[in-house]
Amino acid sequence: MTSNAPRHVAIIMDGNGRWAKQRNRPRTFGHREGVEALKRTVEAAGDMGVRYLTVFGFSTENWTRPPDEVSALMDLLRLYVERDLDKLVKEGVRVRIIGERSGLSEDILGIIRRAETRTKDNDKLNLTIAFNYGGQNEIIRAAQKYAEDVKHGRAPEGAMTPDQFAGYLDTRDLPDPDLIIRTSGEKRISNFLLWQAAYAELVFTETLWPDFGLEPLRSAIEDFHRRERRYGGAGDPAP
Ligand code: FPP
Numbered sequence: 001m002t003s004n005a006p007r008h009v010a011i012i013m014d015g016n017g018r019w020a021k022q023r024n025r026p027r028t029f030g031h032r033e034g035v036e037a038l039k040r041t042v043e044a045a046g047d048m049g050v051r052y053l054t055v056f057g058f059s060t061e062n063w064t065r066p067p068d069e070v071s072a073l074m075d076l077l078r079l080y081v082e083r084d085l086d087k088l089v090k091e092g093v094r095v096r097i098i099g100e101r102s103g104l105s106e107d108i109l110g111i112i113r114r115a116e117t118r119t120k121d122n123d124k125l126n127l128t129i130a131f132n133y134g135g136q137n138e139i140i141r142a143a144q145k146y147a148e149d150v151k152h153g154r155a156p157e158g159a160m161t162p163d164q165f166a167g168y169l170d171t172r173d174l175p176d177p178d179l180i181i182r183t184s185g186e187k188r189i190s191n192f193l194l195w196q197a198a199y200a201e202l203v204f205t206e207t208l209w210p211d212f213g214l215e216p217l218r219s220a221i222e223d224f225h226r227r228e229r230r231y232g233g234a235g236d237p238a239p
Helices: 016-022 027-048 067-082 085-090 106-118 135-151 162-166 214-226
Strands: 008-012 052-059 093-098 125-133 179-182 201-204
Touching: 008 214, 016 027, 027 052, 027 067, 027 125, 027 214, 052 067, 067 085, 067 106, 067 125, 085 093, 085 106, 093 106, 125 135, 179 214, 201 214
Parallel strands: 008 052, 008 179, 052 125, 093 125, 179 201
Antiparallel strands: none
């Protein structure tokens, strides 16, 4: 299928708490509806020909939330990845989880391993969930791995290209995002894909994450197509 959809769309799924508050419900209710929005978005992205979809599920900063909200956020992985795994396998979705693994429980690590292993031969849509993820943390871990490689003679010391460094990041198997969407009206990148966002187009929408799905995704992609991407070059010369 030919598609003019951006190859890689990344999303900061924000606004679950506010969505729940508007309905006088607990924040965790908003997160559960957020999972439904994620399911709709995965389906819509696949249908539109997006090959890579990366979403921010839990940040390294989210640990500062109240303990019951933290445990509810952990449960989301179970609620989505574990429960829907058969469907994801059948629909050709390859699941990857990026982020810091240390600090996660055995139970969560098991979910991650099963999801990655069972979907590893799929390639219709590459769904990457950033979980216990922070861009600065990812860059530090990459620098540490590189230093280890130099120390053990596995990498030459000295000059390094951005592409070589990118090979140490959690996203080494993924192209950089073309489009990053943030929902709920906030206009920040919040430590998401800091390195990879270098040339991404950013689209901010007022839609709260639990209301996201096919139409808001389509409209963000239309916005993307109106942009002129220059990658630091001058673009077409002025007439
Ligand atoms: C931001 O809303 C959202 C999160 C911190 C969690 C996002 C998770 C999901 C949408 C569910 C899918 C996740 C996984 C891991 C499968 P917020 O609580 O910051 O909302 P607020 O800004 O309105 O308070």
